[in-house]
Amino acid sequence: MTVTFLLGTGILLPVLSGFFLLLNQGRIKNRRMKCTGVFLIMAVTAAAVAALLFQGDCELVLWKLTDTLEICMRIDDLTRLFAGMTMAAWVLGGVFSFAYMKHEEQEDRYFGFYLIVMGVLVALDHAGNLITLYLFFEMMTLTSLPLVLHSLSHEAVMAGLKYLFYSVAGAFLALFGIFYLYANRARAAFCPGGYLPSLDSYTGSGGMTLFVVLLMIIGFGTKAGMFPMHGWLPTAHPVAPAPASAVLSGIITKSGVLAIIRIIFYTVGPELVRGTWVQYTWMILALLTVFMGSMMAYKEKLLKKRLAYSTVSQVAYILFGLSVLNESGMMGALSHFVFHSVVKNGLFLAAGAVIYKTGRKTVGELGGIGKEMPVTMWCFTLASITLVGIPPTSGFISKWYLAMGSLGAGTGFFTWLGPVILLLSAMLTAGYLLPVSIKAFFPGSDYDYEALQKKEPNLLMTIPMVLYAAAALLLGMFPGALMGFLQNLAAGLF
């Protein structure tokens, strides 16, 4: 009963209040009151979800669409991980938005959809079977679309449409897979380690099953920005308002990861895929994305677009970690999920703060910005170092596990290629992030210190950034609790 109540609060409260806000756009004149209200709703939602996560593992059938299709919710360790991260990022992004959205129009619409997506994500993270997962996955795509095309400029609308088309195409690939699996006895709720019978039992259609699994990986991989369906990501992220890009990059792309984990490790089972061409294809796609994303980020001049390409590359780290199909790789992938969410949220917020205060968008314009906004750029720098994976920051931990996973996977050539690509990408990451900080803090000996003006943003902006930067560092220095939790989770899957 508690579970139902908490779950209901977590999902319905933000969705309903989001609708309320949408219906009353522009009618709430007192901005301070509105922001407080939004914050309270987010806080209550987050608290409900947090309470939910301590409830112990359970499953809950909400209602039945037909005899065989049921909407089913589930709480397990994976849910805890994803829901917890989502709530944290959403509240911090919301707080940042209160300051940031001052210089955008139509903020009621923004906050309305922001809340709705929050509720949908709670539901998505708790999805207990394939149908529920798919349902909320699509819903997430649709409700997050207004965040992308918020500014309604031509560029933003086109980017939004691109986002929509890619997502829908990906989701349809996945939907096809879900149909196929349903036709092949995959009707039960998720189960750690998967429950499909081994390939031999599919007389004559084992190859088809594998093909379908690959389609689902590519389909859900669309959201995670995996090659070849990553095209929407570098287009959509830069045009969205900064806090929206942050959560898009930090959380929404990760829902693709969640879906893939649910498919491979909770439905199909890693044993079915291990050693097949699907696993190798998956690895190749992931590694290609890792390298390509970094390389493109290195060539990119627009800061937010550079960060978006970086997301392409970094989320592919996670997918690569999953694709090696062992415990170490799994831990690397899940920890990289947490660390990358933290870091990328922080980076986008810092980029947003710079845009908000100075309007500068390209990397070349950022000379001396570290003197004007030291706190912001310190956060940016710490996050950058984490993303490169320099110890003792957290990025190093996940890289270590990913490399160990790859080296222990016994996948022939890829055993080596994985770590090498990861390190090459780390090198490129250093190449595209560190110069930003260097330019910011070392403007050159001819820099005019007399004309220097402090432009540090207010606390609503700095607090989320500082929290992210601190988390990036501290999670790396003291990863014990988190890694223990992940180890527990990963051990159950193999």
Next chain:
Amino acid sequence: MSGSMELIYLVGFPFAAAFLCYLAGRRHKIVRDRLLQLSVIGEMGLFGLAALSYARTGALSFFLEDFCMQGIYLKMDGFRLLYGGVAAFMWMMTGIFSREYFGHYRNRNRYYFFYLLTLGATMGVFLSGDLYTTFLFFEIMSLTSYVWVVHDEKPAAMKAGEIYLAIAVIGGLVMLMGLFLLYDTAGTLRMSELHEAVSCVPLTDRWRIYGAGCCLLFGFGAKAGMFPLHVWLPKAHPVAPAPASALLSGILTKTGVFGVLVVSAEMFRYDVRWGKLVLFLGVVTMFGGAFLALFSVDLKRTLACSSMSQIGFILVGAGMMELLGEKGALAVRGTILHMVNHSMIKLVLFMAAGVVYQNLHALNINEIQGFGKRKPLLKGIFLAGALSIGGIPGFSGYVSKTLLHESIVEYTAELAVLKEPALWIRGVEWLFLLTGGMTLAYMTKLFVAVFLEEHPDRQKEYDEKRPYMNRESTFALLVPALFLLAMGLLPYKLMNGAADLSQAFLHGETPAHGVHYFVLANLKGAMISVIIGVLVYFGFIRRFLMGKDEKGRMICLDLWPKWLDLEELIYRPVLQKAAVTVAGTVCSLVDRLYAVKELLKGLFGLAAFLSRFCDYLMDNILVFFRSTTHRNRTEQHVYLIGSKVSRTLGMVLDYFVKNIWNRTIGRKNPVERSFVVTFAEWEEMFRRTNRLISVSLSFGLMLAAIGLGLTLVYLLWW
């Protein structure tokens, strides 16, 4: 958390002090300066405490579980005691010196903050007991020391910083790859367990160990300034502030050496192949550095190249240690002692260069010529460093160089016993002695220019600069210089003591009969080097590298001043005049470096192109379909005229409506519109529908045809 807390205090204290100094500096500059000096002295004090407790218990170790996943493991043994002590000492001296040197600098707060952070990280590297901890602190150190290099933010500094950071990042990542491989193959990174774990690796996996070793050598060698990764060294040291150069050269390069030693002594203990690799790289570094130094006319650049050369000496020692195996006591002792000596010497020399710079703001030896002519104290201090690095008996450098030389001689003898070809080792020995001579020659060049000759125009101005350093700085310079003298004069007590203390780290043992440093046989090597040095100085430097300017004054390299900025271009004109044979090799070297650069550029371009291709692949496919099968028809604007029939019909109806309908039935609300347009619209709609149907039909037919085709293929195939 377990073990001796002293060790973690040693590492943690500077980190804490860094924040303290930073906060203090935001309020009060003088307090901050004093606080910094107190911090470095405090660190030395802490080190003293740790040393005492080491002396009491014999071994200290500290393990902090779960920190950064694998935990950090620190330990204290003889070598770490020695080198931790050197690090703390160097930081103390440069810290004391910094207050005057940085008097007029901007952004001092930032500098001091990173100065202390680097101290903590360096201490962590030297105290680390497993490679994981080493790597952790090594990376922190690489990043924080970047701030030193670019401190004055001039374009040259930024450029040097770029190279420094690039080499640091790449070196770090390659090293990480080595750690991955090693950990995956051997299963441990603890230095004390490494040897056993590696020897358990089956022969088929032996190549993985070599792969890991090469990666680690790359990473550590990059920091040590080992050929061919030395490129950052002659660029970064001159542009950094002098106290920072002293540390970069004296101690940060040693962290790289420390890593190379660990890899050599633990992973590849007594491995001849590995020894030859390290020896070869060492010889090239040694000779190349000295060669670069001969041509340099910048005080700090000469010292930087000299650092590279001395690192080469140390690597030669490491190589000999591997080759000699269990009989390598001399090599072990020589290696360690030369590390210590070089740290101390470079501390003295770079701070002396700092004194010159803080007075004149110039480092070109033609500009600073004569600065030290009438400054006996500075002259004496510099001379102590110069003679020591030149290996003159009575100074510390002589002892370690003699030991290294003896180890080469010993190996020659051993090869003779085994009746193996020993020509190459004779070559190494002669290169060793030649480089020793060159060291003396370039130090003489510096000393003569700065301290013996007079500046033609500004000598009076130089002599009147008084006081040229304050009391703190004098103290900071004098103490290490006296130290060099003391070590050189009392080698049996001090040097042998230091070697006895630390040799267990490299599995050396005290030789049965000690080396007598002041007997003729051992002095002979030094004598040969001195003779070579004199020959090089008078026969090469004075003849080819010095010329007369328009006023008839002897200056260094004044003939080619415009080349001085472009160091890649410096050598060619000089060398082509000086020695054609040597020029051939070096030029091809420079060319090859260019080739590598171009190759990298090409690969980079190709990778970018392919990535761009992948990036746009899906978009391009979509665009292709949009522009072929699924394109929007560009409709011509349709004028609603209609055909003749509809027009005539419309006109008739219009006439009817206008003249009859509107006057009779529709009188109340007459119809005003024209039916011509209506009919035309109907007709257009009709036509469009027709077209749509035909298109759909053709599409359906096409699909049906494809279907039939597929069916046919199916029938034929199966």
